[in-house]
Amino acid sequence: MNHSFLMKMPIQSPRTYPISVGAKIDDVNAWLPTTGFNQIVIITDNTVKKRYGLDLQSCLKTAGHHCLLFSFPAGEKHKNNKTKQTIENAMLLARCGRDTLILALGGGVVGDLAGFIAATYLRGVPYIQIPTTLLAMVDSSVGGKTGLNTDYGKNLIGAIYQPIAVVADVTLLKSLPKKQIINGLIEALKLFFTCDAKGFYDAHLHLPQLINGDETLLIEMVSRAVKIKAGVVERDEKEQGERSVLNFGHTIGHALEKCSDYTLLHGYAVASGILVEANISSILGILTRESLLKIQYVMSQLGINGKALKKYDLTHLIEATKNDKKACSGNVRYVLLKDIGSVHITNGNYIHAVTDNIVRQAIKNTIEANL
Ligand SMILES: NC(=O)c1ccc[n+]([C@@H]2O[C@H](COP(=O)([O-])OP(=O)(O)OC[C@H]3O[C@@H](n4cnc5c(N)ncnc54)[C@H](O)[C@@H]3O)[C@@H](O)[C@H]2O)c1
DSSP: OOEEEEEEOSSSSSOEEEEEESOOTTOHHHHSOSSSOSEEEEEEEHHHIIIIIHHHHHHHHHTTOEEEEEEEOSSGGGOSHHHHHHHHHHHHHTTOOTTEEEEEEESHHHHHHHHHHHHHGGGOOOEEEEEOSHHIIIIITSSOEEEEEETTEEEEEEEEOOOSEEEEOGGGGGGSOHHHHHHHHHHHHHHHHHHOHHHHHHHHHTHHHHHTTOHHHHHHHHHHHHHHHHHHHHHOTTOSSGGGGGGTTHHHHHHHHHHTTTOSOHHHHHHHHHHHHHHHHHHTTSSOHHHHHHHHHHHHHTTOOGGGGTTSOHHHHHHHGGGOTTOBTTBOEEOOEEETTEEOOBTTBOOEEOOHHHHHHHHHHHHHSOO
């Protein structure tokens, strides 16, 4: 099974690009464009290089392409300018010209970094996202956000630069640790909580099979999640309104990542954020208690509950939310849920100022919820 569709981009050229969920990466003739490049550069991390990168390079060479591969040590701490420069210098040394096509093969770290290299190398060359983690398949490979971390914070330098295609081969997830699968599932659930009630109930019904890597169900879920994200990005590429719904759970999630000194996996931090932000929505009378309980229940099925929040100092946590990019004039603003599958919108606004007292109460309620 292969679900393919076109993503329309309002601003950049090319205006549309194919997203193939269920394609096989070794079937290169099925997804590689036939024109527009003479040189391929695979950018990946050292783990993915060994598992899939070298095989992909051989497939491409067998198909008659010039193909180089550059890799860097896996992990968030290498998503930095030093790695970017090292790869760019290697590409310059190899005389890769403007006829180069970059393949970003890996998780979100590789996708963000390789996408940013593509955005700036010789003022921009085309690239294809080939996500290999569930998080990258459902989230980071789509939407064109690229960038790197600095000493001052995560993702502070970057560009919005769309790939020319996304190729999601779910069979690559077989080697992904369960914790990383859950990490991606949380981002998919976030999309369903905000935009797609049916997607939520389908995922909810099949959580054990999804965690165990059922290929057909994963293709269905990834396609559904990606269609939601692509739709939101098409309507609001530069995050001036609707795109902020993708931030549900992220105000608290980012604060937790900071307080944990980035030792907490992004999806797990967002999961706690979802619980707290759903709780805020309930305290404010926007979300029913019944829907809140459903959200808490599905998260508990993934082993996530409010107890993880106990170890953080409440004041520090609330202080850390002040750095959120949605904050305005000192007010921290949140995406709030109206129901499972829809967000609260007032006068066209998708984000809402919430007082520290309410956030504090929501964190306490989340810790005390009996799940
Ligand atoms: N651009 C966006 O819109 C966006 C959205 C969300 C997250 N992100 C970024 O994504 C990054 C996180 O991405 P991630 O969760 O994919 O982490 P990651 O890229 O660090 O990958 C996680 C680990 O899994 C390994 N791995 C990757 N694929 C594998 C496979 N198939 N089998 C076995 N191991 C594999 C990697 O080597 C790495 O060690 C963060 O930097 C975050 O900022 C970007």
